[in-house]
Amino acid sequence: MERTTKQRTAIQQCIADAGRPLSPQELLEHAQGVVPGIGMATIYRNLKAMLEAGDITAVSLPGGCDRYELAGHGHHHHFHCRSCDRVYEVHACPGDMQKLTPEGFLLESHELTLYGVCSHCR
Structure with missing residues (x-):
């Protein structure tokens, strides 16, 4: 068990x-x-240890570095601001993606990232 430090x-x-x-x-x-x-x-x-302990999860974006959020948020998606490069959580989902999956395929999960400009940058 990892000890809790002031840095962590x-x-x-x-x-x-x-x-x-x-x-x-x-x-x-x-x-x-x-x-x-x-x-x-x-x-x-500390990020490595926190990932291994399941305290946080990584948010991977194409062409960028991973971002980190607390674990346990349930199913959600993300919005990436092209201006300030910040990533925000989106607690909505378009729903059943199985209908987009090719015939005969079984969808196990999906990730959705919206891109645009956040309200602060706008």
Whole structure:
């Protein structure tokens, strides 16, 4: 069992406070306000441990770095702002995607990412 450190607590709190998936760089910037001197290596080491423990999940976007959010949000999708590069959670789903699957195929899951400009950038 991993011990809880002030760095890990700060990272988890930053993700919770943001209410959206954060990149490692965003985490570093936020966590430095709580734990001065925290470095990128510490961010990555803790992200790895938190992923392995199931505390967080990775949000993978094509052509970009992973973002991280707290685990347990249930099924949801994401919106990626092309202006500020932030990712937001979208708690809606268009529904049954099986009808889009080729005949004879069995759909097991899906991911949907919307792209555009967030309200702040707009």
